[in-house]
Amino acid sequence: MNAREEILGRIERVVATRAAAEVAASYDRIDRGYLRRHHEDGVLDLFAERVADYRATVLRVSAAEVPSVIAERLATRPGSCGVPGDLPSEWTSAVDAPLVRDPSVSSLDGLAGAVTGCAAAIAETGTIVLDHGVAQGPRALSLVPDYHLIVVLAEQVAPDVPEALERLDARRPLTFVSGPSATSDIELSRVEGVHGPRTLEVLVVE
Known part of the structure; x- marks a missing residue:
């Protein structure tokens, strides 16, 4: 390491430390007097309905x-x-259809669909969150194929948004899924499959 790299490294460490401290202080000043949970019972029923x-x-x-x-x-x-x-092998142990593990980006458009797990789910909004960690694959796998089957474990379902967000790492690439991809931008006519799967199926494991 030369003198220039050492000096720049010191500056970067100081700036990064100050920035982190400022963010933490700002985060601590947020008023959290809002209602954190709207539902105590029937969380899975609500999630399935939404x-x-x-x-x-x-x-x-x-x-x-x-x-x-x-x-x-x-x-x-x-x-x-x-x-x-890294999808659990037991989940697909009975599948006869051909499966492609860790498909390349170039092959995604030719797939009939994708099967993944998730990181969390929100009952109040009917939203599933992928952070593209274990059993979820890269973001492209959940966006390119026309069909997506997501396995949601009961313990992954949070009653409301605040609790779900606490389970997630904001530094990861988060994908929030609320139903099949759809838009009504053109003359208020709903069109599905515009920027993601046209068909979404959710397995809620109780």
Whole structure:
């Protein structure tokens, strides 16, 4: 390391430390007197209802039923489906359809769909959040294929937004999914599949 690199490194460390301290102080000054939770009971019922309101298909299953239900849903999709390399193998143990683990970006457009897990879900808004960590794959896997099946575990469902956000790392690439991709920008006519999957199916594992 030469003198220039050492000086710039010192400056960067000081600026980064000050910036972090300022952000932390600003964060601590936020008034959090708002209601943090609107629901105590029936959280999974509410989540399933809100997700269905977005025209997504919701299937409530037990952990033992996950492999057979995933196999059944994928059997209706012609072609291969992409899955993250670290998707639990038991989830797809009954699947006969061809699966592509960790598909390349160039192959995504040719896939019939994708199967992933998620990082969290929000009952109040019917939203599923992917941070593209374990069992979720890169963001492109959840956006390019026309069909997306998401497995949501009961313990991943938070009653409301504040609790869900506390479970997430804001430094990760977060994708918030509220139903199939859709827009009504043109003459207020709803068009699905514009910037993401046209069909969304959600397995809620109780």
